[in-house]
Amino acid sequence: MALRRRAVALTALAGVLTVAGCGGDGDPKAKGQASPGASAKPGKAKAKAAEAAPKEPFTIAFGGDTHFEGGLRGRLASPATALGPIARTLRAADLAMVNLETAITTGGSPAPGKEFTFRAPPSAFAALKGAGVDVVSMANNHGMDFMESGLRDSLKAIKRTGFPVVGIGRNAEEAYRAHRVTVKGNKVAIVGATQVLDDHLIQAWTATDAKGGLASAKDEPRMVQAVKDARKGSDLVIVHLHWGQELKACPLPRQQALAKKLVEAGADVVVGGHAHVPLGGGYMDGKYVHYGMGNFVFSSANGQTANSGVLLLRVEDGKVGAAKWKPARISGGLPMPLSGAAAAAEVKRWNGLRSCTGLSARP
Structure with missing residues (x-):
């Protein structure tokens, strides 16, 4: 896990992270060591100390759709630099997450009837970890691009590397299960699911009690229950969704309706992607919702689909008190951070x- 304690006081960060709608050029401060709850050694004394660990404010970084197609594949040979300069922003947060829009496999046959299919070798996890990413969701319309054999390979890679992944599993229980982690004394639960699947693949790709696959947000009662389960014993619940319509910069009514249900079920943060362009974000009943992160590490991004960035949230006492957009522009498949007037203009547009x-x- 890439959770690290920052080396400077959080008061400095509070000055940088202003309320939603404010921007700036400076990166947050560096991560530090894992929280006591995540690193405590066995023993009653250590366990009690972990439970009593103070809950400090912390930051979360979200990036959008990520794959390793085209020229990006070769970058996996150097995990520490695979994601380029945007990694500095990811590493600076206490928790970082992206949407991994690819199957993790080197074999198998592509899904029938799909124009675009994505895959990457298991080294993709090393590249993500090297860039400061702590967890990903694979619940999306490319997570099973190489069907059942690709799913088996993906699950094997997840198990072998130990990299935290949500939204995929050997059965529905595993696919909908929250990833739990302690961040600066705060117990965080993360759930992933997709509202977008090709019609002819819904049955084959959706995890059930009897077979593996992806967590589907189309089953709203199951999704609501997953959030309620994640809520138990957690200080913060994050739901990562694949939803919306490609190239549409406003949320669909079904997105808004689902966000409302999940917030009512106990979600504190609802974020997602799929549109390949950034959408807006803000507060719903005091909880933070962001309807679309856009592309992040994406080989074919160009024009409006090259608009990218990192969403930074500051969390204190289980609530998102500040949100900030760090804009970037994708070049050569990598999000390149913007600065100066270009950054200010993009933050205003966002x-x-x-x-x-x-x-x-x-x-």
């Missing part, structure tokens, strides 16, 4: 995307 979401700029 803030404007909230106008069609029904979300508030403040809690």
